[in-house]
Amino acid sequence: xxxxxxxxxxxxxxxxxxxxxxxxxxxxxxxxxxxxxxxxxxxxxxxxxxxxxxxxxxxxxxxxxxxxxxxxxxxxxxxxxxxxxxxxx
Numbered sequence: 702x703x704x705x706x707x708x709x710x711x712x713x714x715x716x717x718x719x720x721x722x723x724x725x726x727x728x729x730x731x732x733x734x735x736x737x738x739x740x741x742x743x744x745x746x747x748x749x750x751x752x753x754x755x756x757x758x759x760x761x762x763x764x765x766x767x768x769x770x771x772x773x774x775x776x777x778x779x780x781x782x783x784x785x786x787x788x789x790x
Contacts, residue, residue, distance in 0.1 A: 716775040721752040751790035 712718055719725075728749050731742035739746070756778075760771045773781060782788055 718772060720756040720772065720775075720778055721749055724749040724752045748790060752788075755790045 714722065716722065724745070728742060728745040731745045732739065735741040756772065759773065759781075763769075763773070764771050
């Protein structure tokens, strides 16, 4: 039996199109650990939100500059983060 992921799920779990999978997973894990008490996970939510803001601004700047693809690939993002000395969020 072949199990197929929904197109949206594939996109959300795709490293090249979603730079914040790690932060998203950490938020979900926290929620699960604290019985879905969101007040206990605000630091994880904040980190995810900052991740999304940061990569969205990178995507917009690349779009303005005519760079394709709009979102850097996972490998390119790793190089960018290494050059900065880590995640800026």
